[in-house]
Amino acid sequence: MYRRYKDVSLILKIVIGIIVGAVLGVLVPSWSFIDILGKLFVGALKAIAPLLVFLLIMSAISKYRSGSKNHFGTVIVLYLSATLLSSIAAVAVSYLFPIKLVLPGAIKIAESAPKDLGTVVSDLLTNAVANPISALVEGNYLAILFWSVLIGAGLRLASGTTKKVVTEFAETVSSVAQTVIQFAPFGIVGLLHESLSKTGVKGVMAYGQLLILLVATMVFVYLIVYPFMVWLLTHQNPYPLTFWTLKVSGIPAFFTRSGAVNIPINLQACEDLGLNKESYAISIPLGGSANSGGAAITVSIMTLATANTMGVHVSIFLALLLCFLSAISATGVSGIAGGSLLLIPMAASLFGISNDIAMQVVGIGFIIGVVQDSVETAVNSASDLLFTATAEYADDRRDGHPVDMRAAVKAAGKVKTKAAKLVEEEGEQI
Template identity: 35%
Template structure:
């Protein structure tokens, strides 16, 4: 038994994940009824990540603020401001890109005349945002309310900084324990991925594929926009704001992409990104704040979804619609702000899609139809949207950390080189003075003679 466990640990993670995907897919296709219990492995894995992620974020963020220099004289935020700037630029770019592409390639879909009635009454985004922040800390940990978790952890971390060294050591020990628990869960990830793949295969075979084929143009449009964001826009953001080559950092995103694609949850992928950041020696004061913050407010995939579905609904309802510039601007602003305000709210898109559609005066029965299409495409859309969201969080964090360390190393090298240059100049000056003194002495001796 010990030898099997040792072999399992020595096997590279990517190989274990591929085996898990392959076995889960084969069982789902060949013998789904006999191995239905395999689906529970995926459920247990996702729930384990979802339940440990809030506690991990809470403890690590308190620990990061406790040991940081934020607020001190000449303190450093370790690139956090730059990461937040990249989140904002990425969100705006996703909004502009999705609106531009959807306007150029006007995709329309068949809408039902009598859709299932759903509640699409207006709700205040500001009220929703406040409710997500003002939350009982215990309930926030239980229900995974990350905006409230970030707020409470920040307050507690600020006050823990003013306590004795023993209290700070307790926080450090709790952070180490939470990290080890997460590592144990991630070691069992291949079994969880196997269960998720089994569930996907059985769901795909049990549902009719004709429904998805009806919306193939919509699926292709979403995938094209997401691919442009991942392979073109994000690398440009990294290049402009950090002077780093994003494609050199992308191999580090491999594990994050696999997990986020199958879990369909940025929150559940926080421990994965944290572990990757630790393996890459990312400054903990940056990763423990930037990664959970990105999982909470950075949602380019959701922004693309909101803009795309609103414009598809418009072109399906009125193909010859004359859209004003102000309507485009309003849609872009609404999608960017609302995606951050409603982060963590279950089925939040059901609230955002009607808000975006009403910018173009789309009737309620058409909005209901586009919501049904959104529900039908949930797995495909959520998988790729979460992959874009979570991998972007990690990519920006890695790039900023590398920039910070490179600049710091360059600064140290410059200081060392400056000292060497100064010492060399001093030596050269001393030699020149000695030569001049000897020459003067020789000249004086000759004059005396």
């Protein structure tokens, strides 16, 4: 029965969960026992998220190899710059269009909330160097980020076998998280029922505003910010390549909602473009964690919406700090559906917001995730392809061998793209 359930599209299951939760919330708001489904789902996420973030970041950093013949330098600069710029755009949009959510059971900010700049910096430094075991148990994401980076850097000197064990352990925990997410529809029934019974339809309507802001920001970043970066490096019209990457990579990623699933499609698309295999064989898998502009947007906007809801004043300093924190944490986002939502508690902790409140926002994220996570994955995956190609074209131009991007895209389009066949095969498997 579980196999059959798992074979059903997660998107379809979530849509059904939203419908069932909304109907029950309107018709039988007094059936409070339904709310336990949401509590169980959020509780499972709270348990697995710290370990998942720790292992993913540690594993990604441990795999870095210097001295390889590729366009790694340009690629990594593009990945990190794009993620940071995405976060900055998200924070700017949040200032322009502030959103408040209605959180069932939300209370005023705790007494431990930062009161001044000195307290903020002191708390950040103290929390960052907390005991890593305690950090995993308590969900202290700042310490998790700090220690995962340090341990991952140390593992670069370890044997291949040790790195393989760490990677396989990370994949195992990712698989467990994926299993938890398979039960998201049941959690959504409970969360939506609780939201409707306690806040009414008006409170839930705020979720729609949040979704519009998230999607609009992602569209702006991919169609304006990213092409500008491509133009700066190549001095060519970026839109033929931008739209081609959306068609070849973004569309399948939208429906699979998994950057990991889309890696074979991106690799084949790179071959169709005639790129250097030594380069894209590294940059495409690396992009699954190092290039997560869509995730940075999600983390930044949803964290600031939470801060607005809790009445937390966000200074320019804290906003800039959030940009860097979102960009760094997004590089460790999981390649599974809804992975970026698990990073919200870490960003929320910057403002002294409790883990319990942050996890309610994660629950909201799964409610709107049918669209939000699909668009986010499309942005992340398509930009892996976009920046891999841009890095090579930029380096070729610097070396005096410029490539006509428009011609390269046209030639790739004529190769009845093996990538299209892979899309079909992936669709059948999913």
